[in-house]
Amino acid sequence: MVSSIIPAAEPVLRLDLEKGGPGHVLGPLALSLIPGETVALTGPSGVGKTSLLRIVAGLDGRFAGRRMATERIAMVFQEPVLLPWRTALQNLTIVARIDEAEARRWLEDVGLAGLGDRFPGMLSLGQQRRLSLARAFASTPDLLLMDEPFVSLDPALADEMMGLFERLIAARPCATLLVTHVRAEAERLAGRILRLEGRPARLAGEDQKAGAYFPLSASGVTTSRS
Ligand SMILES: Nc1ncnc2c1ncn2[C@@H]1O[C@H](COP(=O)(O)OP(=O)(O)OP(=O)(O)O)[C@@H](O)[C@H]1O
Incomplete structure (x- = not known):
């Protein structure tokens, strides 16, 4: 895999995956995020959502394809x-x-x-x-990756945490990729909802919602290829 930094550019993430994840659980898919948008990633248990997030984060470099991403990435886990x-x-x-x-x-x-x-x-x-x-x-990330951050909270606390996320992101906008099982959570927080399906998994269907978009520019962007 080759990595390099290219000058500031949109989007904050562009992933063209041929295959990746444990046992190549992920198949060909393309994913890109522009600065300031929130995208939800849904799909059945075990389909490869966390595996995809790890590739996006740069934590798993064992994939075939091309990844271009900002260097300023933060993660929030379950x-x-x-x-x-x-x-x-x-x-x-x-x-x-x-x-x-x-x-x-x-x-x-x-x-x-x-x-x-x-x-x-x-x-x-x-x-x-x-x-x-x-x-x-x-x-101050350009890209925030969240893996089921509101799971196993009682409904009132989950609602409070989502409210906190909305307040923080309105004050300090960044692109966000949110993995969630909960449709209502995706609909509330994301401008786009993507679904990972099948084995090897691909991205299917996309719901676009106006509103959850805060424009801003990206800083350094890294590319990697294998
Ligand atoms: N370290 C690992 N070694 C081998 N297989 C793994 C490893 N981590 C995950 N897997 C397998 O890869 C597949 C995808 O796992 P992943 O955690 O990405 O799914 P997921 O969609 O995030 O699931 P969930 O919604 O249950 O968290 C699963 O079949 C899982 O068992």
């Missing part, structure tokens, strides 16, 4: 992947590379004021997820 031996404040300063004052503003912004000295294990799941979202946005 389970908040926080540094367990660092405080909430340090999770922000170290990972998002921001100073303490800014980290405290982020904690306040997501309803965690006063909890900066707690370790992740001393936070509730909802609080950990708020911290994960804050950390992702604090790193």
